[in-house]
Amino acid sequence: MAEPLLEFNGVAYAWPDGRSVFADLSFRIEAGEKVVLLGPNGAGKSTLLRLVNGLLQPTQGTIAWQGCMLTKELLRQRDFARRFRQDNVLLFQHPEAMLFNPTVREEIAYGPRQLGLPDGDQRVARWAAELGLSALLDEAPFALSGGQKQKVALACLLVLDPSFLALDEPSASLDPATVGWLIDTLLESGRTVLVSTHNLSLAAELGERALILNGEGRLCYDGPLTAALQDLELLQAAGLAHRHRHRHGGQAHAHLHVHDWESS
Template sequence: MPFQLDHVTLELSGRAVLRDVSLSVAPGERVVLLGVNGCGKTTLLRALDGLAFPAAGELRYAGMPLTARALDDATFRRRFRSEVGLLFQNVDGMLFNPTVADELAFGPRQLGALDVDARVRRWAEALELVPFLDRPPFELSGGEKKRVALAAVLALDPKVLLLDEATANLDPAAAARVVELLAALDVTTVATTHNLSVVEELGDRAILLDRAGGGILFDGAPAELLRDEALLVRSGLAHRHAHRHGSAEHAHFHVHDAE
């Protein structure tokens, strides 16, 4: 298993955002983490990337404990960082090189890859970044920066992709292209979103987190979750809207699709 969580509790500023979570992610699985802002999606991704650690319970990567001590070991750290890539929701902190080409080349160079130029060209073409290769990233729009950051992660040739709101800041056409690209990749993927319209394209397994920090409300097929309006309302991803026509009252469920 790429990841195994056993009774994990994660805290943010001393407050538990996820409690007693147990789950596993199998090789090649495409998992979508859903929930409202503040439910712990990003904190869980950070833990899977070794940037945060459980306050209780155990988190393992490929059978090995994923701890600060483990990442102090140079051999494990190099393997883990080469195999697991994280795309932040706010990508400004990920971009620091003088040109887009340098951004895409940075990770492979750090890992000593022999095909850096080929990787840069491949992902620049895949994410329609070729016209920007000689430009500084800070000059680009938010959506263009997002595509640069994703290309930089993919240039590492990771076995596991962790994606925090991968389609945020993208226009509908660009978002559709990114979702299509991600669906074609042969990698393990854990992606967060609160946009229900892309859930079935992003993954074949949906995990819904409780907005109160209690843990997992649902773990199963995305289509099954999307049919459960009551559960979506309970999670905060939808709401029940009642209105009257004369003496008759009607109720409709509204889904929160905006990112």
């Protein structure tokens, strides 16, 4: 049986003060899969994505990337780190955390330059054009609108031509046309995608499989996305839907309502 691209085995993570974020997470992601990560605020979705990207280390369990245990020691090996940082990329929920260069051009070119890619200028031109950033290449990233910053952050990842994209609320601040472009780009590419979103309406378009974390930080569902979105009892148990009481003609009724929001 072929090794999965990514595998979590009994993974737990706790903050330095001992507060647990989640525990006993086990799942596999195969090359080419499009997976949507769902869960209420505080379930640990952003933390999980940072573990996937090697920015955090689990307090228990193991994470394997292409069959190799993703340890601090391995990430310190120059050759492995260069390959990993090109192949496995993370879009932060707040793009300001990713932007630090004086111009948009230098921002997008930073990754290719650090990795010594020979066609950096062509890569920058291509992805700036794809995301409508060509006229902004000499602007300062901090002076851009929220949506423009999100596009720059996306360009900084796609310019590396990664095989795996971890995306934390990627539609935040984007206009509808860019969200449509992003969905098409993700689904039509051969890239493996793990995307976190609060927007259940959008989730249905982002992938085929769902991983759902509940409010206790445990994996309560791993299966077809369409089936998960149709299971209101599951969504309620996971904190993604609530039972709302109201009255009709003196009679009290309770109905399930799905949460559909974009803030963290």
